[in-house]
Amino acid sequence: MADEIVLLSYWPSMFGMRVRVALAEKGLKYEYREEDLRNKSPLLLMMNPVHKKIPVLIHNGKPISESMIIVEYIDEVWNHKSPLLPTDPYQRAQARFWADYVDKKLFDIGKKIIWSTKGEEETGKKEFIECLKLLEGELGDNPYFGGENFGFVDVSLVTFSCWFHTYESYGNFSIETECPKLVAWTKRCLEKESVSSSLADPHKIHDFASGMRKRLGIE
Amino acid sequence: MAEEVKLFGGMWASLYSRRIEIALKMTGVQFEFIEEDLQNKSPLLLQYNSIHKKVPVLLHNGMPIAESLIILEYINETWPDNPILPRDPYDRAMARFWARFIDEKLIWVSWDAYRSKEEDQGKAIEEACKQLKALENELKEKEFFGGDTVGYLDIAAIMVASWFGVMQEVMKVELLTEENFPNLCQWVEKFVDCPIVKECLPHKEKMVEFIRVLLKDFLASR
Numbered sequence: 001m002a003d004e005i006v007l008l009s010y011w012p013s014m015f016g017m018r019v020r021v022a023l024a025e026k027g028l029k030y031e032y033r034e035e036d037l038r039n040k041s042p043l044l045l046m047m048n049p050v051h052k053k054i055p056v057l058i059h060n061g062k063p064i065s066e067s068m069i070i071v072e073y074i075d076e077v078w079n080h081k082s083p084l085l086p087t088d089p090y091q092r093a094q095a096r097f098w099a100d101y102v103d104k105k106l107f108d109i110g111k112k113i114i115w116s117t118k119g120e121e122e123t124g125k126k127e128f129i130e131c132l133k134l135l136e137g138e139l140g141d142n143p144y145f146g147g148e149n150f151g152f153v154d155v156s157l158v159t160f161s162c163w164f165h166t167y168e169s170y171g172n173f174s175i176e177t178e179c180p181k182l183v184a185w186t187k188r189c190l191e192k193e194s195v196s197s198s199l200a201d202p203h204k205i206h207d208f209a210s211g212m213r214k215r216l217g218i219e
Numbered sequence: 220m221a222e223e224v225k226l227f228g229g230m231w232a233s234l235y236s237r238r239i240e241i242a243l244k245m246t247g248v249q250f251e252f253i254e255e256d257l258q259n260k261s262p263l264l265l266q267y268n269s270i271h272k273k274v275p276v277l278l279h280n281g282m283p284i285a286e287s288l289i290i291l292e293y294i295n296e297t298w299p300d301n302p303i304l305p306r307d308p309y310d311r312a313m314a315r316f317w318a319r320f321i322d323e324k325l326i327w328v329s330w331d332a333y334r335s336k337e338e339d340q341g342k343a344i345e346e347a348c349k350q351l352k353a354l355e356n357e358l359k360e361k362e363f364f365g366g367d368t369v370g371y372l373d374i375a376a377i378m379v380a381s382w383f384g385v386m387q388e389v390m391k392v393e394l395l396t397e398e399n400f401p402n403l404c405q406w407v408e409k410f411v412d413c414p415i416v417k418e419c420l421p422h423k424e425k426m427v428e429f430i431r432v433l434l435k436d437f438l439a440s441r
Contacts, residue, residue: 050320050353064312066319076308089296093284100286101270134270 005030006058008044010037012208014107015067016055017159017198022071024194025150026078068099071155084152098138098145099156105131106160113171114209117218125171129178136182143188150192154185158195161186165202166209224250225278227264229257231421232429234381235287236275238374240419242291245369246298288318291371303371317357317364318375325350326378333390334437340392347394351403354379358402362409369413373406377420380407385426389434 007023007030009016023030035044035054047056047063056063057070059077064070075084085092109131112124135157139145145153164175164186176183189195213219226243228236243250255264255274267276267283277284277293284293295304304311325347332340332347354376358364364372383395384407397404410416421429431438 050350051324059309062309064309064316066316069312069315069319072315073308073312076311089293090279090282090284092296093289093293096289096292097270097284097286100289 003028004058004060006033007031008033008035008041008047008056008058009054010035011200012205013054014159014163017162017200018067018155019055019057019070019074020198021155021159021194022074022084024198025082025084025155026074027081028074028078068103068152068156071152075152082150084146084150084155086146086151095146095152098135098153101131102135102153102156102160106157110160110163110167113167115213115216115218117216121171125173128167128171129173129175132175132179132182136179139181139185144185150189150195154189158186158189159199161189162199162202162205166206169206170209222248223278223280224248225253226250227253227255227261227267227274227276227278229274230254232426233257233274234377237381237419237421238287238377239275239277239290239294241369241374241377241415242294242303244415244418245303246294246301248294248298288315288322288375291374295371303365303369303374305365305370313357314364314370314372317354317372320350320354321375321378325354326382329383329386329394332394333386333392336441344392344394348399351395351400355400355403358406360402363406369410369416373410376406376410377416379403380410380416381420381423381426384423385430388423388427389430389438 005023005028007016007019009019009032011034020032033041033043035041037054040052044054044056045052047058048054048065051065053065055067055070056065057073058064059073064073071084085095106128109124109127112120113128116124138153142148144150145157164183168175190199210219224243226236226239228239240252255261257274260272264274264276265272267278268274268285271285273285275285275287275290277290279293279297284290291303295302304314328343328350329347332343335343363369364376379395387393387395395403395407411420
């Protein structure tokens with residue numbers, strides 16, 4: 001029986017893009033359904049009643065929520081190619097730790113740069129750069145966070161890269177100046193079809209953010 | 220080579236550290252517990268968890284692992300004779316989802332409900348009960364979240380087993396009642412009665428006293 005895979009997502013979401021990257025890495029066919037977050041579909045509300053958020057993966061009718069939990073599920077079920085997590089338990093723990101670090105820090109700190117109404121842009125920028133530098137340090141001289149191969153932590157972070165232009169624009173800084181190795185890593189990842197076909201266009205993201213800021217009265 | 224397992228944890232009231240103690244005891248692994256004074260963290264802890272500077276940290280043959288849920292996964296994979304996570308990928312995803320839900324949502328909305336001022340409390344309690352209901356529905360009538368035996372999600376839910384009961388007494392706000400959450404309340408009884416859990420879980424009365432002292436300024440201002 002063929003697998004039925006549906007992804008409920010929202011095009012600017014870096015969390016939704018993570019799932020797209022993982023599905024592409026595994027060469028999986030799926031149905032993509034765009035959600036309007038101001039008018040969430042009955043399907044989304046039914047499939048993720050707890051958080052009512054995207055992304056949600058529906059595999060043969062069964063829903064999974066939370067982007068990195070979905071990515072890990074994809075990696076476990078379709079383990080025939082492109083493993084995202086390493087096999088060694090300690091390496092796996094380290095990968096989970098850094099993906100968790102991205103989850104805990106980057107989005108919320110980044111929000112201060114783009115959406116703040118309380119003059120938090122400078123603090124946000126400073127903290128954001130600190131986070132990226134830490135991640136850059138973790139990358140070291142490896143081509144990917146997964147070492148020689150694109151992996152779990154790469155998936156968790158690379159989708160933020162299409163938002164870099166927006167963070168830079170509103171924070172008035174250059175990520176390439178601050179973290180050149182990290183930017184080189186994003187370019188390396190974008191050479192992969194699974195990444196380039198899954199990430200949104202940075203200029204479209206910027207237009208989206210600009211539109212949201214106007215609606216929020218920030219711009 | 221003999222295994223060296225050390226657990227850097229908080230004092231007896233620190234529930235995240237208790238999670239790891241329970242999991243290690245369930246595997247039967249010998250380990251050394253090193254108690255950290257969270258007001259005066261040791262250089263070793265700060266070295267092993269330089270990013271978050273928190274407990275618990277598991278040290279296995281000199282290699283540190285931080286973040287309690289990540290440590291539980293590591294224990295599951297390293298000592299696989301007594302797995303704490305389900306084997307089926309979908310069930311594993313669900314266990315991970317609900318553990319994160321407890322840590323990232325349930326505890327915070329419940330804390331809001333416990334500490335809200337009177338005028339905001341009704342709404343906060345309603346929200347906390349909504350979230351508890353979700354967990355109640357997930358448990359259904361299973362003996363444990365893990366099925367017949369204590370598993371990853373039960374261990375993660377130690378917060379529900381211990382913290383709620385304590386907060387209820389200290390703050391005099393009822394959230395986790397038998398009337399509203401019969402499955403969860405029954406689970407709490409079974410969970411705290413498990414021999415290994417009993418060994419690790421702090422006594423409720425001792426916790427209540429401890430939390431009362433910790434929150435004395437907050438309680439006095441109400």
